Amino acid sequence: MTESGLDHPADDLICSAKGCRADAVWALRWNNPKIHDPERRKIWLACDEHRESLSAFLGRRDFLRDVVPVTEVTGGS
Structure with missing residues (x-):
């Protein structure tokens, strides 16, 4: 993991x-909640085109x- 908290370098x-x-x-x-502490945040990255579909995928699973x-x-x- 990098300093930004992402698994990608900033560039x-x-x-x-x-x-x-x-x-x-x-950043999504x-x-x-079944496996992570409540304050933990994982991050998926999205371009404008995929923001909606990636958000919907995660949202359906709460x-x-x-x-x-x-x-x-x-x-x-």
Whole structure:
């Protein structure tokens, strides 16, 4: 894990959707309450095109906690 809390270096932030190589714009913060402590947050990255579908996938499982601009989790501007 990097200093940003992501498994990607800050200059390699790409969408987590399968096969997508677009730059990430959104950070989808989630956890699985059955296995993670309530305060723990895992992060999937999303481009504008995949934000909705990735959010829906996590939401159907009650895993999605919030969606923020990727700069909020990387400290970038």
